Amino acid sequence: MRLVQECRLRGNLAGILYGVSLVPPVSPVHLGLTSNYPRPEEIVAASREFDRGRLSEDQMGALYSTWTDRVIEIETRLGFDTVTGGELPRQDLFRAFSESLPGLEVGSLTRWFETNTFFRQPIVNAPPQWAPGAFARRLPLEKLTASRIAPRVILPGPYTFTALCDNRTDLSRQELARRWSELLALEIQDLSAHGVKVFQVQEPSLVVDPPSVEEESWVREAFEPLAPALANVDSVLWTFFGDGAPVLPLLSSLPFETIGIDLADTDPSRLTELATGKGLGLGCLDSRTTLVEDPAELARIAKDLTQRLEPSSVLLGPGAPLELVPWDVAEKKLTVLARARELIEGGAKASEVPSAGATSPARRRSSTPKARPKGKSAPAKGRGAGKGRSR
Amino acid sequence: MSGEKLFQTQEVGSIAKPRWLVQALKGQRPTPDALADLERWRSRVPFVPEHDPRLKKLLKGEVDEVGPHGIRDLGALFGLRYLETSGLDIVYDGEARRMEMYEFPIRQMTGFKLLGHVRSFDNKYYLKGASVGPVGLTAPYHLDEFEFLRQEARRPLKVPVTGAYTLADWSWNEHYLGKQKGWKGRSARRAAQRELLVDIARHAIRPTLKALIDKGAKVIQIDEPAAGTHPDESDLVVEAFNESTEGLDAKFAMHICFSDYRCLFPALLEAKRCSQFLWEFANRDTPEKDGYRDLELFAEFNDRREIGLGVTDIHRDVLESPELVRDRILKAAKVLGDPARVYVNPDCGLRTRSLDVAWEKLTRMVRGADLARTAIAG
Structure with missing residues (x-):
């Protein structure tokens, strides 16, 4: 994969430099x-109405559209390398699928x-079938692909889906996970054709309720x-709510470029072991506290791990869903x-990594080659020129 | 709760507020529909006499004349009589004066700041606060409502109070977590959370409970719906309970719902002053799955306390038949080995259901308890 190859080259070069001039190896930071992103108070009030x-679907849709723009603006201003729009209308990780895929049904409320x-527990009544476009229609794809930044879409992973669903079929968990x-x-193929560049698969259950050593083989197969x-896309496996250290070797063996x-x-x-060539995602914003993290502490940890x-x-980002804090706090954290x-x-x-103010479009291209929408040039704002990057 | 009558029925928490009350509390003139609803309910639950001046004014739409206190008193009387008339043995007012169980107590404390709404699920949210300083108490709360009910109630009262663990768990912890040095991982969060809940228990809940007891409260239910959220914090749930009730003399119960009860054991055994556990069961009871299996925990751990048995699902309109309620009660009596240990209640507060559905559920529950008593006697 291009990104990985280029990063390896950078890593090797940095390694040589490290050996010669004690410059530590450098990994591109995304x-x-x-x-997701928390709903603002206006949407809280409107969704109750x-x-x-007392409010129509069109009126709600217009509000979601306005506030999705705001999230995209935040992502852009802070120099993020991907854009999601915050998933504001999404009711939970599974709902879009439970409501639209044949074989699935929306179940009872279950603690997240x-x-x-x-969340509403998905009920699996029959082997689920794909419904072309059903999920895509729920995404703000036009907004995301119109952005200068690569669109990222978040999907529920097979291990977590099968851990949390109510499987009423004859399929074993392994079979259902593979089907998922x-x-x-x-x-992913469909959304990729629509211009989505980065796919993030959510797998909290892999760290909250990890497979035993005996189970690891079926998990890999799934x-x-x-x-x-x-x-052919950038991929991220994202874990949260649990300790990732014991299962990092397993996570590294799964077909994702970046492990969160x-x-x-x-x-x-x-964290002591990461497969060669893998990117490391650091969920370094704690969504369970409104305390805003210290960037220096965060940088220290990231540098040490690097x-x-x-x-x-x-890849730096929130660990658990950011909707657990209010809108304003979420922005401060980001x-x-x-x-x-x-x-x-x-x-x-300075000889190894340009300072933020001196970040060049050339360097940016080398760090996220696949994350750039085809035919689009390096961003004029965002890194280097954006408010969040100013010193 | 004398224990003389078997299978005493009791409420757990809130019931839905009638429309006339909601509108009047907002200072609005109740709509004709809402007033018709009031009259319909008054024929079933005569909560105030015909000649009551507050009622007369309310029926004329003169909300300002009744005033906020008068409106709240009418709401509390309706809740109280609704529960009494349904046949319950142990009652309160359906939490008619409270807006919800988190925000109200937090507003009575110092050291908190309400920051914004957080989603509970779908389009449901709750206003969530952060601890931003040492916990203190402006003044003990729930006293006025209790005093009013003590004078009006015709049956024994049980006062519900939100527990310290739940208040801490549902808050962001800035003050105490901010004191922790270095990376704030799970252990740092736990230590900070312990500090927060102990301070809430000592400086807010305990003085409030003491004040309620001084006013005559005999039975107090500590609500801990968050108890099962973190399986490794069951000791903190118990510590919060023990700190809250330290040195106090009353009958204390603990309400927990929608949780994995097994993860709370054996820690829960250390809740020394807890006489009764009120748990949700009906929601998890299906023809395929025995929802009452966790009752066996009491035998497993040789615990002889009372159980407030949830026999009515608060999340579905489906009405449990009196026979089903009877069977659930008798099964619990058998598993626990002593019918005197079984009290009967809905899974949780019935405010999730309309007043009509809640009424049908409660009256069926009362009939089911009667059937169970008959079965035991016969």
Whole structure:
């Protein structure tokens, strides 16, 4: 994969330099909204009115559209490398699929891990079938692809889906997980054709309720159908709500370029092993507290992990879903990411990594080759010129 | 709760507020539909006499004349009589004066700041606060409502109070977590959370409970719906309960719902002053799955406390038949080995259902308890 190859080249070059001039190896640092975004108070009030029948679907849709633009503006201003729009209308990770895929049904309210939020448990009545375009229609694809930044779409992974669904079929969990991966592969191909460049698969259950050593082989097999679909796109496996350290070797063996770990539940010092060529995603914003993280501390941890694990790239983002904090706090937290990246890059020797203010479009291209929409030039704003990047 | 009558029925928490009350609390003149609803309910639940001046004014739409206190008193009387008339043995007012269980107590405390709404699910949200300083109490709360009910109630009262663990869990922890040094991982969060909940228990809940007891409260239910959220924090749930009730003399119960009860054991056994656990069961009971299986935990851990048995699902309009309620009660009595330990209640507050549905559920529950008593006696 191009991104990985270029990063390896950079890593090797940095390694040589490190040996010669004690310049630490450098991995490109990306920023992304690796979770949903909280609904603003205006949508909170409006959606209540909608439930009471006092607002139409069109009126709600217009509000979602306006606020999705705001999230895209935040992602752009802070210099993020991908854009999601925040998934504001999405009711939970599974709902879009439970409501639209043949074989699935929306089930009862179920606690969303160790939070005071709940999701509707998907009920699997028959082997699920793909419904072309059903998920895509729920995404703000026009807005995302019109952005200067690469669109990122978030999908529920097969391990978590099968851990949390109510499987009423004769399929074993392994068979259902594999079936889910096949459906995701079709979805990824479809969305890729619509211009989506980055696919993030959410797998909290892999760290909250990890497979035993004996189960790891079926887990790997369950992900296999995803590999061909992910070969031509950027892919991220994102875990949260649990300790990623014990399962990092397993996560690294799955067909994703970047492996995301929630540092709110993972002691960074216990991360010791990452497969060669893999990118490391650091869920370094804790969505369970409104305390805003210290960018210097975050940069220190990221630099330490970069030096020890030598990932092909580093992706900084929220760990658990950011909707667990209010809108304003979420924006403050995301701003920390931009500052942390400045500190990480500014902390390396100037000869190796240009400072934020001096970041060149050329360097940006080399760090995210596939994440750039085809035919689009390097952003004029965002990194280097955006508000969040100013010193 | 004398224990003399078997299978005493009780409420757990809130019931839906009638439309006339909601409108009047907003200072609005109740709509004709809402007033017709009031009259319909008054024929079933005569909560105030015909000649009550507040009622007369309300029926004329003179909300300002009744005033906020008068409106709230009418709401509390309706809730109280609704539960009494349905046949319950142990009652309160359906939390008629409370808007919800988190925001109200937090507003009575110092050291918190309400920051914004967070989604609970779908388009449902709750206003969530952050601890931004040491926890304090402006003044003990729920006292006025209790005093009013104590004078009006014709049956024994049980006062529901939101527990310290839930208040801490549903808050963001800035003050105490901010004191933790270094990377704020799980252990740092837990330590900070413990500090927060102990302070809530000591400085807000305990003084409130003491004040309620001083006013005459005999039975207090500590609501801990968050108890099962973090399986590794069951000891903190218990610590919050023990700190809250330390040195106090009343009958204390703990309400927990929609949780994995097994993960709370054996820690829960250390809730020394807890006489009764009120748990949700009906929601998880289906023809395919025994929802009452966790009752066996009490035998497993040799615990002889009372159980408030959830026999009515609060998330569905389907009405449990009296026979089904009877069977659930008798099964619990058998598993627990002593019918005197079984109290009967809905899974949780019935405000999720309309007043009509809740009424049908409660009256069927009362009939089911009668059937169970007959079965035991016969």
